[in-house]
Structures are given as structure tokens and as C-alpha cells.
Amino acid sequence: MGCDPIVLRRAAARLAGQRQRRQEELAQRRQTLFDRSPELAQVDRQLRGTILEVITNCLKAGTDPGPALRVIKDRNMALQDRQAQLLRELGCPPDALADVPLCRTCGDTGWVKGEMCGCLKALCAQEQVKELARTLDVENQTFDTFSLDWYSALPWPGEGGSPRENMEFIYEVCLNYAQKFEKFYFKNLFLTGDPGLGKTFLSACIARTVAENGFWVVYDTAVHVFSKFEEQKFAKNVEEEQEARRETRRYLNCDLLILDDLGSELTTPFVQSALYTLVNTRLTRDRRTVISSNLTMDGVRARYAGQTASRLEGEYRVLRFFGDDIRLKRSARL
Numbered sequence: 001m002g003c004d005p006i007v008l009r010r011a012a013a014r015l016a017g018q019r020q021r022r023q024e025e026l027a028q029r030r031q032t033l034f035d036r037s038p039e040l041a042q043v044d045r046q047l048r049g050t051i052l053e054v055i056t057n058c059l060k061a062g063t064d065p066g067p068a069l070r071v072i073k074d075r076n077m078a079l080q081d082r083q084a085q086l087l088r089e090l091g092c093p094p095d096a097l098a099d100v101p102l103c104r105t106c107g108d109t110g111w112v113k114g115e116m117c118g119c120l121k122a123l124c125a126q127e128q129v130k131e132l133a134r135t136l137d138v139e140n141q142t143f144d145t146f147s148l149d150w151y152s153a154l155p156w157p158g159e160g161g162s163p164r165e166n167m168e169f170i171y172e173v174c175l176n177y178a179q180k181f182e183k184f185y186f187k188n189l190f191l192t193g194d195p196g197l198g199k200t201f202l203s204a205c206i207a208r209t210v211a212e213n214g215f216w217v218v219y220d221t222a223v224h225v226f227s228k229f230e231e232q233k234f235a236k237n238v239e240e241e242q243e244a245r246r247e248t249r250r251y252l253n254c255d256l257l258i259l260d261d262l263g264s265e266l267t268t269p270f271v272q273s274a275l276y277t278l279v280n281t282r283l284t285r286d287r288r289t290v291i292s293s294n295l296t297m298d299g300v301r302a303r304y305a306g307q308t309a310s311r312l313e314g315e316y317r318v319l320r321f322f323g324d325d326i327r328l329k330r331s332a333r334l
Contacts, residue, residue, distance in 0.1 A: 003116075003124055004216050004250060007131055011123035012110060019108045023099065030097055033090060040086045044097060047079050121214050128211040132204075135219055141204035143175050150198075150326045163323030167198070170319045174202045178209035181256065181288065186317035188283075191292040193321025196328060199292040203258050206290060215255040222262045225251055229274040252281050255288065262293040267303055276308045283315055291316065 034041035084094045101108040103119040110120035132138050148171070151164040159166070170191075177184045189206075191199040203219070211217045228251070231244035251257055259278075265271055282289050293300070297318060301309040 004128065004131065004218070004254065007124055007127045007216070010127045011120055014123050014127070015108065015110050015120055018102060022102060022108070026099055033087075033092065033096065036090060037086055040083065040090075043079055043083045043086065047076055047083065125212055125214045128215075128217060129208060132207050132211055132217060132219055136204040136207060138204055138208040141201050142208060143171075143178070143205045146171060146198075146201065146205060150329055151323050156322055159322060166320075166322060170202070170321065173317070173319060174206055175209075177290075178206040179213075181210045181213060181215060187286075187288050188316040189290045190297075190312060190316040190318045191290065191321065192296055192318060193294070194325070195294060196325035197321035197323055198326060199321055200260060203260060203290055203292055207256070207258055210256050216253075217256045217258070218250050218254040219258040219260065220251070221260045221264070223265045225259060225278070226265050226271045226274050229277075230270060233270070251278060253285070253287070256290065257282065257287065258290045258292075260292050262291050263295040263299065263303065272305050272308070276305060276311075279308055279311050283311060289316075296320075 030044075034044070083097070087094060087096050090096075103117060106112045106117035106119060108119070110117050116124075129138055148164050148167055151162070151167045153162050153164045155161065156163055156166075173186070174189070177186060177189060191203065193199060207217050207219050228244045228247040231240060232248050257278075262275075279289070291312070295303065297309075297313060300312055304312075
């Protein structure tokens with residue numbers, strides 16, 4: 001499971017902000033309690049002063065302060081009892097003066113023995129959803145809001161069933177793919193069909209669910225993805241090249257890449273090569289990919305190199321959408 005460096009920086013900044021606010025609130029709370037009880041302030045100074053003195057002396061002597069602190073703690077038991085009593089009289093818990101982290105597992109650092117703590121993972125997931133919201137309507141496009149009512153229950157010409165029956169199957173595949181990500185039987189999906197049938201909607205549903213489960217998700221259009229590959233190769237300056245390289249690394253390394261509207265780009269020899277690199281590299285690294293396109297598999301074979309088409313056919317589960325344009329139906333109801 002990876003993490004977008006940009007998302008990680010934002011999550012770490014939020015964690016640091018939470019830690020700073022907690023420390024500021026503690027300082028304010030301590031001052032308020034000390035103003036209400038001067039004796040409490042005196043007891044606290046005695047306890048903290050003794051402990052600080054022990055640590056200073058041990059550090060000067062080059063010894064472990066742990067044993068000495070335990071002795072001091074026993075000696076200061078009366079002071080600790082008095083402190084607890086004063087806090088109770090003020091209606092406060094015994095740890096009201098202590099710096100208690102929100103996450104006791106990592107102490108609000110976000111890391112435990114070099115591994116990301118669950119608290120930081122949760123913040124990363126939230127930031128990941130925010131990042132997706134820049135390009136997708138992840139608030140409204142969810143599996144819960146997906147409706148089959150837009151799809152006809154009547155048999156569709158040339159098909160073995162109705163659009164609604166077909167979409168029931170596609171919906172279940174996409175839902176299970178998202179909820180069981182990394183464990184689902186199909187690693188990659190290819191959503192194909194005419195415009196306005198729900199391919200982008202279900203792609204957004206998958207993106208949000210997978211991101212909420214803590215995975216690194218990147219969503220982008222084929223036009224923009226291939227433009228970044230082109231900028232990386234033909235950049236006019238170092239800054240442009242570095243920025244494009246960062247973007248292409250995201251496309252190659254993220255846990256899930258959703259490549260929208262394949263076939264809308266101008267298919268040049270360079271794009272052919274870039275698509276093969278993208279598809280093949282992600283397969284080699286065992287990264288999952290969802291591709292949506294108006295092209296059928298016959299169209300893919302006609303448009304792209306044989307090696308690329310072969311990998312898409314062999315490594316992707318093709319889900320074919322058919323039916324009436326939902327966008328036109330919605331417009332007609334307005």
C-alpha cells in the first residue's frame with residue numbers, strides 16, 4: 001500500500017497542527033487551573049522541578065535517568081496524591097495537567113517503529129478523498145446514490161438481456177472490486193460503452209471507496225496523462241521536466257490508477273509508446289488499473305499497438321455498458 005507524497009505531506013501537516021493545538025490547549029488549561037488553585041501550581045512546580053533536576057544530573061553523569069525517576073516518583077507520592085485531590089476538588093480528572101496525546105499508539109507522531117500509524121493513515125485517506133474531489137464529484141457519486149432506475153428493463157436489440165440486468169451485474173462487479181480491493185479476483189477493469197451510460201460515475205464510486213480504505217488512488221483523463229508523458233520527454237526547462245516526472249511517477253506507482261476516456265487523445269506513435277509503458281509497467285508492478293473508454297475492444301485493437309491491445313484483453317475484465325444515454329434522460333426531465 002503506497003501513499004501519494006503530496007497527500008502524505010498534507011496529512012502530516014494536519015497531524016502536526018492537531019498536536020500544536022493540543023499543546024496550546026493544555027497550556028491554557030494548566031494556567032486556568034493554577035489561577036483557580038495557587039496550591040496546585042505550587043505542587044506542580046515541586047513535582048516538575050524535582051524530576052527535571054534528576055534528569056539533568058543523570059545526563060551530566062551519563063547515566064540512565066529511569067531508575068532515579070522511579071525513586072523520585074515513589075518519594076513524591078504524597079505530592080501526587082495531593083495533586084489528584086486538588087484536581088478532584090476542581091472537578092477535573094487526575095490527568096488534567098498531563099500532556100495526553102490523542103493517539104496513545106504513536107504519541108501523535110504518526111509513526112510506530114518506522115511504520116505509519118493508523119491515525120496518520122486515517123488522515124491520509126481523508127486527504128486522498130479531498131484530492132479526488134478536485135476532479136470528481138465524490139460527494140454525490142457513490143455506490144449508495146447509484147440508481148438502476150435510469151436503465152431500461154426491456155430487452156436491448158442485439159443483446160441477451162436488458163440494460164438494467166446488465167448494469168446490475170456491472171454494479172456488483174465494481175462494488176466488490178472497490179470493497180475487496182487487492183483481494184478481488186479481477187485486478188483490472190476496462191469499462192467500455194457509449195457516452196452517458198455511467199462509466200465515469202462508477203469510476204468515481206470505485207475511486208472514493210478505495211481511497212477511503214487507505215489506498216493511493218489517482219484519477220485522470222487519458223489526454224492529460226499522455227500530455228505529462230510528453231512533457232517529461234520534451235520539456236523546455238528543468239522545472240517543467242521535474243514536474244512532469246513527478247506526475248508520471250504517480251501514474252506508474254499508485255495503488256489504483258483510473259484512466260478516464262481512453263481514445264479521446266490524439267493517437268500518435270509517442271502516445272502508443274506511452275500507453276504501452278503505462279499498462280505494462282503497472283502490470284509488472286502488480287498495480288491495479290481501471291480504464292474507461294468509448295472504444296470497444298475491436299476499436300482498441302484497431303487503434304493501438306498489438307502488444308498493448310493484447311495486454312488489455314488478457315489482463316483486464318471487460319465490462320460493456322449499453323442502453324440509452326442517461327444524461328439525455330436527465331436533461332429531458334428538467
